[in-house]
Amino acid sequence: MVMTMTIAPADEQAAVLALTKTTCTQPGHHTARIIAAAGSALKLIAGDDVGLDETDRAHAADLRSHVSVEDLDQARDLITTMRAVGVSLVTVLDDTYPGNMLWANNHQPFLWVRGQMLPEDHRAVAVVGERDSDRAVAAxxxxxxxxxxxxxxxxxxxxxxxxxxxxxxGGRTLGVLTGGMAAPDVLGPYANVARQIGERAALVSPFWPDTAPTDQTIAQEHMVTCGLAATVYITDGGDGGSSHRCTEMVLKTGKHVFVPQRLHQEHAWVAQAGFRGGITVVQDTDDLSKQAVNLVDMCSQTTMF
Known part of the structure; x- marks a missing residue:
């Protein structure tokens, strides 16, 4: 029997957290996808999985079998606690969920945000690198x-x-953390930079607030960084390094990658990663800016945020 209920936005957010917390057998983005497809996390918990295929219905049934009233209460309390320290929650069901992330097939169920993401942030370019700070700063x-x-x-x-x-x-930045907003030492020596980002743009975390950084969260951080962007600029990186892995991940989502000419010339992995297309070599930062603006504006949609 399917229950009916009056849905409040805060209750939906709590339900998204509760369903995500019980996700064990599938990646988090699978849970995000079925919540978005159902249009309501509360309805999924109540047993309403109309419109989902057999596999997704099985996943939804597994999730709701582990969700308790206490889970929902704890989620509501967490949202209230984080809001009190200036951190808001954005879920896959919210109108403010970043459209660039929704487009990717690995989008997260929720994001914690200090500051504010704006509609114009759909015109974002991710800058990812390993050692070449000068090139990254110039870009x-x-x-x-x-x-x-x-x-x-x-x-x-x-x-x-x-x-x-x-x-x-004078620009805006979206800073993605490798741990939770409330985790000790997650900001390390960059607390002042994080404060500026939170005041002037948005600091983002896809993790539970007390999550400590690990190798796994670092990989997810790159996924979210590139997910927030319409396109990505890879400044440098060796074969098999984090930039290489990031490039392959971005290309799988269907997004475009820009690389400097020097990286393309010095590392065979760039051509190998882009043998099916999706990578553009730029001559300098002026070339990068012009091409990025053209690509972002061509892909822009008013519903992206």
Whole structure:
């Protein structure tokens, strides 16, 4: 028997958290997908899985079998607690959920946000690199001056420099954490940069607030960073490194990748990763900005945020 209920936005958010918490047998993005397909996390919990295929109905049944009233209460309390310290929750059911992420096939069920994501942030370019801080900083500055939002992790000195460069150019940045908003030491030496991002743009975490950084969360951080962006610029990176892995992941989602000419010339993995297309070599930051603006505006949709 399917229950009927009056749905409040806060209750839906709590239900998304509760369903995500019980996700064990499938990746989190599978849960996000079926919640979005159903249009209501509360309805899934209540047994209404109309419109889902057999596999998704089985996953939904497994999830709701583990959700308790206490889980929903704890989720509501967590939302209230985080809101009290200036952190809001955005779920896959909310109108403010980033459309660039929704487009990717690995989107997250929820994001915690300090600051504010704006509609124009759909014109975001992720800047990802390993060691070439000078190139990353130049790219961030040029992209911000061109009116584009810059997305980047906030884990390394290079990442911090990217955010500082974009903010110094008067632009917006989306900073993605490798752990939870309330986890000790998640900001490391970059607490001041994080504060600036939260005040002037948005600091984002896809993790439970007390999650400590691990190798697994770092991989997910890159997934979210690139998910928030319409396109990605890879500044540098060796064969098999984080930039290489990030490039392959981005291409699988159907998004475009820009790389500097030097990276393309020096590393065979770039051509190998892009043998089916999806990678554009740019000559310099001016070329990057022009091509990124053209691509982002061509792909832009008013419903992306």
């Amino acid at each position: 961030a500055h040029a992209l911000a001056e061109a009116g584009l939002t810059v997305a980047a992790p906030l884990r390394t000195a290079l990442d911090a420099a990217v955010h500082e460069a974009a903010l110094a150019a």
